[in-house]
Amino acid sequence: MSDLTDLYQEIILDHNKRPRNFGKIDQPTHFAEGHNPLCGDELSIFLDVQNDKIDDVSFDGQGCAISKASASLMTERLKGKTVEEAREVISEVRKLLIGPEESEPDLETLGDIAALEGVKKFAVRVKCATLAWHALEAALEGKSTTSTE
Amino acid sequence: MSNIMPQPKTDPIIPFPLNVETVRRDFPILDIHVGEKPLIYLDNAASTQKPQVVIDAIQRYYMLQNANIHRGVHYLSQKATDAYEEARRKTARFINAESEDEVVFVRGTTEAINLVATSWGSRYILEGDEIIISHLEHHANIVPWQMLCERVGAHLKVIPINDDGDLDLDAYEELLSDQTRIVAIGHVSNAIGTVNPIKTMIKTAHSRGIPVLIDGAQSAPHFPIDVQDLDCDFFIASAHKFYGPTGIGFLYGKAHQLDAMPPYQGGGDMIQTVTLEKSTYKKAPGRFEAGTPNIAGAIAMGAAIDYLEHIGRANIVTYEQELITYAKERLQKVEGLSLIGEPAEQAGAVSFALDSVHPHDIGTILDKKGIAVRAGHHCAQPLMKRLGVPATARASFAFYNTKEEIDSLSVALEKIRDLFV
Numbered sequence: 001m002s003d004l005t006d007l008y009q010e011i012i013l014d015h016n017k018r019p020r021n022f023g024k025i026d027q028p029t030h031f032a033e034g035h036n037p038l039c040g041d042e043l044s045i046f047l048d049v050q051n052d053k054i055d056d057v058s059f060d061g062q063g064c065a066i067s068k069a070s071a072s073l074m075t076e077r078l079k080g081k082t083v084e085e086a087r088e089v090i091s092e093v094r095k096l097l098i099g100p101e102e103s104e105p106d107l108e109t110l111g112d113i114a115a116l117e118g119v120k121k122f123a124v125r126v127k128c129a130t131l132a133w134h135a136l137e138a139a140l141e142g143k144s145t146t147s148t149e
Numbered sequence: 150m151s152n153i154m155p156q157p158k159t160d161p162i163i164p165f166p167l168n169v170e171t172v173r174r175d176f177p178i179l180d181i182h183v184g185e186k187p188l189i190y191l192d193n194a195a196s197t198q199k200p201q202v203v204i205d206a207i208q209r210y211y212m213l214q215n216a217n218i219h220r221g222v223h224y225l226s227q228k229a230t231d232a233y234e235e236a237r238r239k240t241a242r243f244i245n246a247e248s249e250d251e252v253v254f255v256r257g258t259t260e261a262i263n264l265v266a267t268s269w270g271s272r273y274i275l276e277g278d279e280i281i282i283s284h285l286e287h288h289a290n291i292v293p294w295q296m297l298c299e300r301v302g303a304h305l306k307v308i309p310i311n312d313d314g315d316l317d318l319d320a321y322e323e324l325l326s327d328q329t330r331i332v333a334i335g336h337v338s339n340a341i342g343t344v345n346p347i348k349t350m351i352k353t354a355h356s357r358g359i360p361v362l363i364d365g366a367q368s369a370p371h372f373p374i375d376v377q378d379l380d381c382d383f384f385i386a387s388a389h390k391f392y393g394p395t396g397i398g399f400l401y402g403k404a405h406q407l408d409a410m411p412p413y414q415g416g417g418d419m420i421q422t423v424t425l426e427k428s429t430y431k432k433a434p435g436r437f438e439a440g441t442p443n444i445a446g447a448i449a450m451g452a453a454i455d456y457l458e459h460i461g462r463a464n465i466v467t468y469e470q471e472l473i474t475y476a477k478e479r480l481q482k483v484e485g486l487s488l489i490g491e492p493a494e495q496a497g498a499v500s501f502a503l504d505s506v507h508p509h510d511i512g513t514i515l516d517k518k519g520i521a522v523r524a525g526h527h528c529a530q531p532l533m534k535r536l537g538v539p540a541t542a543r544a545s546f547a548f549y550n551t552k553e554e555i556d557s558l559s560v561a562l563e564k565i566r567d568l569f570v
Binding site for chain 2: 003004007008013016017038039040041042062063064065066068122124125128
């Protein structure tokens, strides 16, 4: 059961039960929907970016514990960061979730997000964890929808 | 048992009831372990496991019979052709078709529906016509009809369901109109197990001269099927859901329907003569079987049919009904669990929700305990939307499942709830 304990760490279970920054932002500057056609999960990401700084960020939608916790951890980490800093976090998350075995993500940049590391052992669940991040990237690029497929 | 459940007719009732310990020995895969846990396979609506006799049939074909069919005059070609056509006779017997010429071998249910929508549809469906499906359908019985509607400008009409997951039959009668050209409905819902009263529904459609296609993917594994008694125009199923191999299934069509349909795919083996200017085609079923088919698959599907008849179709109905009744009772004792859909008649599958725990999390944790269930939308997204859930967890049963396995599932679910809630 140790793989399972790695997957469902306390911090993940907590973010699943009490998601942070859950709901819509009024008049977001950036917005995108992420869709995982494999399971039908949908998440929306809302950003309020002023002068290249993420003043506010939130998410909405439905998903499993992994996708919800991932989105919740993301919003917590990005609030107040510059867009460039956000891109650095995205790049580290990529290393953490889909990078090759030997990639060593920067744990300091990731903060609590590092708790998602256990997902890597569950190939079919990686897309749950990346859904919110795909949506974030799409929102920053000005696209309104994205898909994990 | 109510009158909705098809009564076994073609099988004599075997005096010995099904012994689950004995039948489990026929399925080698049931002995494997997932990690250290013995496999508990409750994903039978997705695909069933294969008995040794089916595995042997595939091996025997490639060891002793392999050659192309309907072509060579040589020994092996004749042997392969005989075995392939014998499988067609077995399939006809399996559903009590009047003639084996009414049985077309296809890759599976999906191909069968696409074949009818394309071929039958091109002959009979015109702009402004209406096609009726239901809200319970699998994507395979939605998308081919949508594609047809888009091609010709026809309209798709949907029979609604009530909150229990049963079809609204009054609404069905109201939907039937002078524009309705075909009714295409599932016999049993793959997602929530509803058994539809198809015999009555077929009668209603026929009283207005409208043909009916039955998607039997989820009923053929569970009940004896009698297409003459049902009087359906088309009946289709996939072998891998009734203990046969993947990549093979059948389309039953009434002779007059198949004979009036243009070919689906062109190629070798479906023609009478070919010149560079024009070709003429074989009669059904050959007309619909272009190219070298899945010969080993068809023969092994025949072996699966023999196996089911050996176990006794009536025995399977009795045992599985007992199992699903037990599953519903036991699962409802799990705190926070609610069944999704409570149809009047249910077969094969039970869908459920566990408080706010997402089905994918349930699926992952059960997998670590060796328990295979399906978590997701079950290729029935419109139904999920109607039921107000993004996805469900589904346990689906075969006659090799046991009450002890249902107990293990229930105990595991209790632990999952403790972890998440």
